[in-house]
Amino acid sequence: xxxxxxxxxxxxxxxxxxxxxxxxxxxxxxxxxxxxxxxxxxxxxxxxxxxxxxxxxxxxxxxxxxxxxxxxxxxxxxxxxxxxxxxxxxxxxxxxxxxxxxxxxxxxxxxxxxxxxxxxxxxxxxxxxxxxxx
Numbered sequence: 001x002x003x004x005x006x007x008x009x010x011x012x013x014x015x016x017x018x019x020x021x022x023x024x025x026x027x028x029x030x031x032x033x034x035x036x037x038x039x040x041x042x043x044x045x046x047x048x049x050x051x052x053x054x055x056x057x058x059x060x061x062x063x064x065x066x067x068x069x070x071x072x073x074x075x076x077x078x079x080x081x082x083x084x085x086x087x088x089x090x091x092x093x094x095x096x097x098x099x100x101x102x103x104x105x106x107x108x109x110x111x112x113x114x115x116x117x118x119x120x121x122x123x124x125x126x127x128x129x130x131x132x133x134x
Contacts, residue, residue: 001079002061004086011036011057014089016096018103021065021122022083023073027114030070030122031107033100034060035093070122101127 002019016035023029035058042052064074064084074082087103090096104110109121110132125131 001084002086003084005089011060014091015093016090017060017086018088018090018096018099020085020087021070022085023077023081024083025077025081026118027120028073028118028122029109029120030065030067031087031100031103031109032065032067032123033096034058034063035096036060065122067122069124073122 014036016033016037018031018033021030021032037055038058039053039055042054044051064079065071088099090099104123104126107121109123110126110130112120114120119132123132
């Protein structure tokens with residue numbers, strides 16, 4: 001249910017995207033990234049020194065989030081209570097990573113709060129290095 005791209009979207013020229021998920025009932029949000037492609041190495045064949053690299057499309061079309069708290073809310077409230085928006089598309093993996101972190105810092109995802117006093121963003125860390133206090 002991604003907004004920001006046409007229905008007949010072809011991801012082939014892109015490596016990934018940065019997205020925003022909004023809880024329409026509470027106003028909480030999540031900033032993340034997703035790659036269009038996953039790569040893995042094929043098991044080694046007998047009498048061969050090389051392993052073939054296999055690239056296939058990821059689960060981006062049905063992807064919800066990596067946040068456990070957000071996934072619980074989606075299961076509890078239903079996917080129709082959330083808006084899934086692609087903020088930007090990127091042709092290089094480094095651009096995807098950089099833009100995700102830039103968005104997270106510029107939106108102050110670790111400390112921004114709603115008028116209720118609840119944290120505005122589901123994000124609790126950035127780069128597995130910077131964490132929210134409490």
